[in-house]
Amino acid sequence: MATFPEKIYELVRQIPKGSLATYGQLALLAGSPRAARIVGAAMYRAPAGLPCHRVIYSNGSLCCDQAFGGKAIQRQMLEEEGITFLPDGRANLKEHLWPGPEKAENPERLF
Numbered sequence: 024m025a026t027f028p029e030k031i032y033e034l035v036r037q038i039p040k041g042s043l044a045t046y047g048q049l050a051l052l053a054g055s056p057r058a059a060r061i062v063g064a065a066m067y068r069a070p071a072g073l074p075c076h077r078v079i080y081s082n083g084s085l086c087c088d089q090a091f092g093g094k095a096i097q098r099q100m101l102e103e104e105g106i107t108f109l110p111d112g113r114a115n116l117k118e119h120l121w122p123g124p125e126k127a128e129n130p131e132r133l134f
Contacts, residue, residue: 027053028065034124035069038077041105042121043114045081052123066090076100077121083113 025033030053038044046059046066055061059081066075067090076097079085091097098108107115 027055027058027061028068030054031062031065032069032073035066035073035075035078037124038074038121040074041119042077043101043106043116043119044078044121044123045116046078047081048120048123049078077104079114079116083109083116085112085114 031049034044034049034052046062047056049062050056050058053062062078066078066086069075076086076091085094085097085101088094091100098112101114102108106119109115
């Protein structure tokens with residue numbers, strides 16, 4: 024049986040370019056809807072090559088300054104994938120929120 028961080032890493036691997044997920048969304052999809060902070064801790068320890076830059080706060084804000092070399096670098100990485108931003112600097116979640124693995128395959132299902 025996979026550990027909670029392993030479940031999170033598998034979900035993050037599935038987020039396609041041009042899409043975003045939130046910490047809370049990943050916690051919900053992994054079966055622990057109130058564990059957004061634990062998702063953040065898992066992202067801090069994530070294996071190299073995982074597209075952690077696609078995981079953001081629920082209000083569209085980018086990660087803390089310690090990750091990715093700073094918010095400007097995370098934003099640049101996301102813009103290179105086609106992510107758009109609102110005038111206040113938050114990512115446009117209405118446009119780019121990943122529906123999750125099941126909903127992406129079966130649009131009628133909610134996650």
